[in-house]
Amino acid sequence: MKKNIRKASTTRRIALITGASSGLGYEFAKQLDLESSIDEIWLVARREHRLEALAEELTHQARVLACDVTDPAWQKHLIKILSTENIQIDTLINSAGMGKKGSVEEIGLANNSYMVDLNCKALTEICSICIPYMAENSRILNVSSTASFLPQPRFAVYAATKAYILSYTRALDKELKPRKITVTAVCPNPMETEFFCHTGQPEEISALKKIGLEDVGKVARKALRRSKRKKDISLQSMTSHLIRLISRIFPHPFVLWIEKKIGL
Ligand SMILES: NC(=O)c1ccc[n+]([C@@H]2O[C@H](COP(=O)([O-])OP(=O)(O)OC[C@H]3O[C@@H](n4cnc5c(N)ncnc54)[C@H](OP(=O)(O)O)[C@@H]3O)[C@@H](O)[C@H]2O)c1
Secondary structure: OOOEOOOOOOOEEEEEEEOOOOHHHHHHHHHHOOOOOOOEEEEEEOOHHHHHHHHHHOOEEEEEEEOOOOOHHHHHHHHHHHHHOOEEEEEEEEOOOOOOOOOHHHHHHHHHHHHHHHHHHHHHHHHHHHHHHOOOOOEEEEEOOHHHHOOOOOOHHHHHHHHHHHHHHHHHHHHHHHHOOEEEEEOOOOEOOHHHHOOOOHHHOOHHHHHOOEOHHHHHHHHHHHHHOOOOEEOOOHHHHHHHHHHHHOOHHHHHHHHHHHOO
16 A cells, blocks of 8 residues: 655654544544645554554554553653654644443542543643644644533543543643644543443443434544634534533532433
8 A cells, every 4th residue: 555655854744643443543543544734643552453454554654652551661662752753743632541430439449540540641641742742733632521521420530530631631722822732622422432341331331322422433523623623622413512511501419410310
């Protein structure tokens, strides 16, 4: 397959995507492959074979960086690559993430802590590592969720990590405005991805949640469009907008009561 390759002497424009081995991250990689403003796509996740297969499918030059993004050794490796190669990060997408369902007690110390490390700490660190290598008109997309709009009993830590991402992303967007860098929080409703294989309760993509199920391709496309338009948030469907509206109009104790009544 023909790959777009630039001479090594010129600055290469990079798209770096975490969580590229499946779901939304994979979809972002496929859609960015249609853009001509970048020279290379860097794919990050733990499952190397998946990333290698995706790299083969892309028309852009792709680089596989197989790792656990919470691993400080990998972060050091990334810092070294960025500081020694002639590159500029055009697009950073933080899609790596996971959520465990159940009460805080059931989920336990290790899993609760890992969710925070992956969804919040690693994402924040990757932004800090990459921002110095971004120029005007670059962009960051951080994947949050509609879960960020409201506290969610039995998804408490996950929803809180996504609220962190939303708040952090919108503030970072304002901070980076003078440098003309856009930072967008992507807030999908449930999507049928491998995400639900890791919640610990796969059957919980319930009939109720299926009503608002979003198409992963549409979520990625809309998010890329919104970031191009320099928006700090992207919601794909009417259901997402409705959830956000409800979270703003009604007091949270009332919404929590409704959540309990309808078994969300
Ligand atoms: N699906 C939904 O209903 C939904 C709704 C709202 C928001 N989201 C958010 O969307 C994002 C993408 O999720 P998805 O739905 O696409 O689920 P997914 O298919 O399970 O994708 C998660 C991705 O994250 C990677 N990942 C997980 N832990 C990692 C780690 N420690 N280091 C590096 N990579 C890691 C996984 O790759 P490896 O396993 O190969 O490492 C995979 O590529 C997540 O942030 C999720 O919270 C999902």
